[in-house]
Amino acid sequence: MAGFDKVVSSYAEAMAGLTDNMTIIAGGFGLCGIPEGLIKQIKNMQTKGLTIVSNNCGVDDFGLGILLEDKQVKKMVSSYVGENALFEQQLLNGELEVELTPQGTLAEKMRAAGAGIPAFYTATGYGTPVGEGKEVKEFNGRPYILEESIMGDFAIVKAYKADRFGNCIYRHTAQNFNPMAATAGKITVVEVEEIVEPGELDPSQIHTPGIYVDRVIQGSFEKRIERKVLAK
């Protein structure tokens, strides 16, 4: 690696340094915009005791769901889970912990972490089980709860294109949580459909500036569709 060139040539290199009990922030919404190869690499590494912060947890045999097969996940921080049988089973057995977090709060926890903001007030969740035990403060007569941001030891991100310097663009709704995740990792790894040379992407169209990115790897994607619904 030289200068700002962040491209790595193997998945082993991409996830080097990941060890047991680390926290991983993952981009993706359902199976859309997930770093498929990086997730498979985590499975290959057999890292255990992981806390994974991601909107969802994949399905039984695809996406983050594959990390449940060998009980690699200790805790999920998500807004919506349970699309798979293994997840349900491990949750009911007490082998897996889940911290259900409102979707907007989850996005903001990542965004705030990346921006150096340790906590923020939000009206979301006040008066509900989510707000229990959290500090409440009134602003303009309305109560808000204090939510803490979440930084990951690693962030794993899926982008459409990145240049060698790590500047990324996303495609359509595969963007979702990826830009926030990219800012919230001590080490941020981006798996992309296409690596291009610096200068090929219009600087004003970059979604994630390369400063947030540590490693870029060329991926190959199945891009499975969770719910294929066609026009009637």
Next chain:
Amino acid sequence: MALSREQIAMRVAQEFQDGDYINLGIGIPTLAANYVPADIEVMLQSENGLLGMGPNPTEDELDADMINAGKETVTAITGASIFNSAESFAMIRGGHVDFTVLGAFEVDVFGNIASWMIPNKLIKGMGGAMDLVAGAKNIIVTMTHADKKGNSKLLPKCTLPLTGVNCITRIITDLAVLEVKNQAFYLKERAPGVSVEEIREKTAGELVVEGEIPEMSFA
């Protein structure tokens, strides 16, 4: 006669104003998109990061990178925009979305809503519902007036864990349109052929009936 799911959706769509940005929850709310009056334009927001959601794609248009918040494949209309999740919830939590329509298990006279969790059943999560009820300018709840056993879902106080507090102002059920204010449900319209007595019988929270209550119109 109690309204069908489609009729509830039709009545919901009558609430939309020209130029509204609207977020529709899963189920009956989603059906409302089919009944937007022909003389107005609205734009649908999907909280995974799409403003200007279009219909499901044809086989040729199918694209794994284009889904809605229900994870179904969709298209974008002309003039749509696509953005990240923090941006999406900034427009929701910042009060920029005009309308949100969602289902519920229970609503009470304080405008509290319970829609995401039944204790001792598997809990899948709240998704974006807590953000939506905390942020949207206007919220409409759609649901059946009573459950299958005949128990009212319009209560003096919600019994299930809440999704949001003091946030619901309008409810459209299979029997009635109601407003929530002054710690009561105010009856505004009846489903065609449904009597005030039947609605009163199936409303556990305080029901206020002022004057003649018109039937809903589906002209």
